[in-house]
Amino acid sequence: MPVRGYDVIVVGSRVAGAATAMLLARRGLRVLAVDRARFPSDTLSTHQIQVPGIARLLRWGLLDRLAATGAPATREVRLDTGFGVVLAGRYPGHEGADALYSPRRTRLDALLVDAAREAGAEVREGFDVDELVRDGDRVVGLRGRQRGGAAVTETASLVVGADGKRSTVAAAVQATAYREQPPRTFACYTYWSGVAMSGGELYQRPGRTVAVFPTDDGLTIAYVAGPAGEFPAFRADVEARYLDTLDDCGDLGARVRAGQRAERFRLTPDLPSTFRMPHGPGWALVGDAGLVLDPITGQGIGNAFRDAELLVDAVAAGLDSGGRLDDELAGYLARRDAAATPMYDLTLELAAFRPPGAVDRELFTALAARPTAVDQFLGVLSGAVPMSRFRSPGNLLGLVGPRALARIAAARLLGGRRRTAPRLLGAPAQR
Ligand SMILES: Cc1cc2nc3c(=O)[nH]c(=O)nc-3n(C[C@H](O)[C@H](O)[C@H](O)COP(=O)(O)OP(=O)(O)OC[C@H]3O[C@@H](n4cnc5c(N)ncnc54)[C@H](O)[C@@H]3O)c2cc1C
Incomplete structure (x- = not known):
């Protein structure tokens, strides 16, 4: 050469x-x-830098430097499914890292x-x-x-x-x-001061996903995603639509309203x-x-x-x-x-905002009762645990036990007959 x-x-x-x-x-x-x-x-x-990304910063000798900027580590997270089941747990450790950071x-x-x-x-x-x-x-x-x-x-x-x-x-x-794939979602986010938080929070609601995490300077970032087709209506009144979404997430809206918006809204359909x-x-x-x-x-x-x-x-x-x-x-x-x-x-599956199927309900209900299972599922969301390993029958049997696994299998069979599309465990995303 x-x-x-x-x-x-x-x-x-x-x-x-x-x-x-x-x-x-x-x-x-x-x-x-x-x-x-x-x-x-x-x-x-x-x-949000997920745990596997943090493991790389650790390997590169940069994690201490990141922590020294004041970026808080998030170890605990709460996923509210929107159908009455809440998964609360910790990210499983991965190659020496055990936290998400959001610098x-x-x-x-x-x-x-x-x-x-x-x-x-x-x-x-x-x-x-x-x-x-x-x-x-x-x-x-x-x-x-x-x-x-x-x-x-x-x-x-x-x-x-x-x-x-x-x-x-x-x-x-x-x-x-x-x-x-053309964009499936739009995103809207901004930063708040004075919001009471005790970790990361994720919410699934019909046609909405919300992620809330502590970030630098004591601020909280709250991110709202919705279907790309709803972008024009959302954009027509960003603040009202954004706060409506947070109001639909337990007491999140009230906690955010008790704080102060620290920055302008960022909004994009280019995803x-x-x-x-x-x-x-x-x-x-x-x-x-x-x-x-x-x-x-x-x-x-x-x-x-x-x-x-x-x-x-x-x-x-x-x-x-x-x-x-x-x-x-x-x-x-x-x-x-x-x-x-x-x-x-x-990601494409979650970006499709399909309503939860019977399989999801059975699975999340079974997971919620078992801390190890919740943590492993959070590992799937972070990218540390492959979904294929998580949803293998042997793994699920160990995580949720034979009775719950039988209920999940029955829901899957029934779902197949009724032609519903179970969200996380069933049909693969459209290619
Ligand atoms: C709304 C939104 C939210 C997101 N949230 C997250 C999240 O929470 N966690 C996460 O992991 N990821 C998130 N992402 C994705 C993340 O932002 C990207 O994956 C990441 O920025 C990609 O980094 P990059 O270095 O490849 O590209 P970029 O960050 O886009 O950087 C590219 C750089 O190239 C430079 N450049 C481009 N063209 C030229 C040129 N001709 N000459 C000189 N310089 C040029 C630009 O100036 C820019 O600085 C989000 C993305 C969006 C849009």
């Missing part, structure tokens, strides 16, 4: 890009990371950019990428400019697009999309779900650029961390072996898709 200016250029320096640049630099590679944004800065995203992106992204610089990566903020540079069909660099400056060309053995769901790199290489082919000659994609999913399950940041690790393993092996980079990147695709697909399916 001809000598280039850098081993790797990473376009985008938030959770996917900064993590990738840091891990590559720690392997001794020459890395340039660029972003049109400057840090610290916010982005349209809530920020503001202003702090999280800046912390990762600092860590990338400390590892030896060059990070250019306020740098816009305009186009890719090619040698034949191989990407060999990019052209861009520091804001207000002249265009420059930078070259590398690999250009990584970590530039989000509207990725410039993915568009330039025409990366093929697959399992593509597609898709995989993209994440590699080709001289290029790769990581984070939302390569795999974006509806945020209803809060998995995007953890996915970005996981895929940064997978990509960096492949790149380090490929560059070491002098010429086998493309083969190693094919392995990255396979490992990413195997790791991501179960949660992708579960």
Whole structure:
């Protein structure tokens, strides 16, 4: 491979890009990371980092730093199903981590950019990428400019697009999309001070999902998701519709109204779900650029961390072996898709807002009585426990016992006959 200016250029320096640049630099590679944004800065995203993502920050030596920003750890969570059953438990431990954190992106992204610089990566903020540079069909660099400056060309053995769901790199290489889904939900969130909380809270209501978590500076973030088709009606009166939703969640509305809204409402219907082919000659994609999913399950940041690790393993092996980079990147695709697909399916299922079926009612009723079972189910929602393992008959038998399992099986049979669509345990999500 001809000598280039850098081993790797990473376009985008938030959770996917900064993590990738840091891990590559720690392997001794020459890395340039660029972003049109400057840090610290916010982005349209809530920020629950699920336990597997926290386990990665721990492994990277960054969890203490995150905790030092004041981001509170959440260990206990309460899931109100909306049909009279409440699951209250703790996230099960995973690779040394046992809590979810919900740091503001202003702090999280800046912390990762600092860590990338400390590892030896060059990070250019306020740098816009305009186009890719090619040698034949191989990407060999990019052209861009520091804001207000002249265009420059930078070259590398690999250009990584970590530039989000509207990725410039993915568009330039025409990366093929697959399992593509138009938005199923819209999202609305804001921050509150003075709300009494004792952990995380999740609510399922007809056509609504609500997530409430403590975040930085003593604030509480309250997130409302609804079906994409209801977005125009919601947008017509955001505050009233938002508070109506919280009022339908036990005493949550009253607790929030007793506090003060600290920031403006954020609202978006732009929540597609898709995989993209994440590699080709001289290029790769990581984070939302390569795999974006509806945020209803809060998995995007953890996915970005996981895929940064997978990509960096492949790149380090490929560059070491002098010429086998493309083969190693094919392995990255396979490992990413195997790791991501179960949660992708579960996310689409939850984003469909199907009413709970008889199976769900039997299952959640049985789970609620058993703390170990509740914790394991919370592990499914966090991404630490695969749904396939959770719902295997042997596992359910151990969790809920033979009588409850028989009731669940009967409900499933009956549901099949009545052609109802059980939500979590039955029919897979539409592809
Ligand atoms: C409403 C909402 C709520 C969410 N809630 C959660 C949650 O609770 N938990 C969770 O895990 N995930 C959540 N997500 C998903 C999460 O935000 C994303 O998965 C995550 O931000 C992806 O990170 P990324 O680094 O891949 O991309 P991004 O965060 O989108 O960063 C991409 C960067 O690339 C830069 N860039 C783009 N184009 C160029 C260019 N041409 N030149 C230079 N720079 C460029 C941008 O400036 C940007 O800084 C949510 C998303 C939304 C929309």
